[in-house]
Amino acid sequence: MKKSMMLHSNLFKNVNRGFIMVAAVSGGLFLGGQQQASAATTPAPVEINQGFAHTTVGNTKKYVSLTFDDGPSPTLTPRLLKILKKYNVPATFFEVGYNVKAHPATSRLVLKYGHTIGNHSWNHPDLAGMSMRSAKSQISRTDKVIYKATKTKPKYIRPPYGSITHAEIKAFNRPIIQWNVDSLDWSYLNAARTANHVVATTHGRSIILMHDIHATSVAAVPSIIKRLRAKGYVFVSLDKQFNGNLKHGYQYFGYGDYRK
Ligand SMILES: [Zn+2]
Numbered sequence: 001m002k003k004s005m006m007l008h009s010n011l012f013k014n015v016n017r018g019f020i021m022v023a024a025v026s027g028g029l030f031l032g033g034q035q036q037a038s039a040a041t042t043p044a045p046v047e048i049n050q051g052f053a054h055t056t057v058g059n060t061k062k063y064v065s066l067t068f069d070d071g072p073s074p075t076l077t078p079r080l081l082k083i084l085k086k087y088n089v090p091a092t093f094f095e096v097g098y099n100v101k102a103h104p105a106t107s108r109l110v111l112k113y114g115h116t117i118g119n120h121s122w123n124h125p126d127l128a129g130m131s132m133r134s135a136k137s138q139i140s141r142t143d144k145v146i147y148k149a150t151k152t153k154p155k156y157i158r159p160p161y162g163s164i165t166h167a168e169i170k171a172f173n174r175p176i177i178q179w180n181v182d183s184l185d186w187s188y189l190n191a192a193r194t195a196n197h198v199v200a201t202t203h204g205r206s207i208i209l210m211h212d213i214h215a216t217s218v219a220a221v222p223s224i225i226k227r228l229r230a231k232g233y234v235f236v237s238l239d240k241q242f243n244g245n246l247k248h249g250y251q252y253f254g255y256g257d258y259r260k
Contacts (some may be wrong), residue, residue: 062233063205063241063255066091066221067179068212069120069158072099072106080218081113087225089235091115092177093212094158097122097142104149111150116237118177119143119154128163135168156238156246164251166260175246177238179209180254183220186211191219199227205241205255 066084071077072095084091093110095117100107110117121127121138130138139157146154156177159168169176181202185194194217198208208224210217225235238246241255252258 061205062231063236064181064202064228064233065207065236065238065241066210066224067094067118067158067177067207067238068092068210068217069094070096070099070124071212072103072110073213074103074106076215076218077103077106077212078109080212080221081109081115083218083221084115085113087222087235089225090237090240092118092156092238094118094120094156094177095142095146095154096120096124097138097145100142100145100149104145107146107149111152116156116239117146117150117152117154118156118158119146119174120158121160124160126161126163127159127168128165132167132171136171139172169251169260170249173248175248176251177207177246178251178253179207180257181206181208183208183210183217185214185217185220189214189216191216191223194220195223195227198224199231202228202233207238207241207252207254 066089068077068080068091071093077093093115095107095110097119107117119139119142122141123138125134125138127135127138143153146152155174157172157174158177162178164176181198183194183198188194188197194210198210198220202208210220212218228235238252242252246252250258250260
């Protein structure tokens with residue numbers, strides 16, 4: 001209990017440090033707004049994501065992170081990558097091992113476009129319902145096939161259905177990334193309804209769950225980006241959202257919502 005509280009306070013300390021920087025910038029922006037004629041008071045934009053050079057932070061803490069599960073798909077994932085590039089949005093792709101085995105070049109493409117790859121098990125079982133030995137094998141097989149394809153080890157794990165035991169969280173030794181906005185894209189299979197649902201249910205800092213194996217989900221992305229940006233949201237990587245402070249042994253549902 002004590003240990004977890006300590007971790008909490010450490011996280012918040014780091015977060016506060018991040019906020020001081022943002023507050024300073026937004027103070028500058030506010031002044032700039034009051035004296036629009038004076039270019040000298042306009043601060044330089046703050047780059048928040050290497051490789052996504054045009055994203056800047058103003059007076060906002062409304063960070064959202066897009067995550068796409070169950071791919072890679074050889075047709076839909078590349079289509080999505082082009083959309084994300086057009087809108088300059090980073091994302092995390094939680095890939096399933098057997099799809100990586102079938103489409104390793106698509107996994108490489110995800111990294112080439114500057115995104116992050118996570119481990120979503122080998123063939124999408126309910127990890128909580130299986131033996132530790134089988135669950136570990138689901139993760140390690142997927143690590144290996146992703147490494148073979150991309151020469152990188154997935155930074156995060158997302159259990160299928162969000163289903164994982166405390167013992168598995170401990171054993172997997174990596175941050176477990178859950179979500180707090182579920183697009184329900186698989187149930188709608190309709191781009192407009194998917195976009196409407198995501199926009200309506202995103203409040204504050206969010207991890208948004210979608211799937212890059214449905215054409216309708218990919219088609220929903222431009223509308224989601226444009227409408228959330230219009231509401232002041234900034235699309236950031238998970239690393240940026242959590243100030244690079246994601247820890248193994250925890251599952252993260254959203255900013256400020258993480259559990260052992
Ligand atoms: Zn999944």
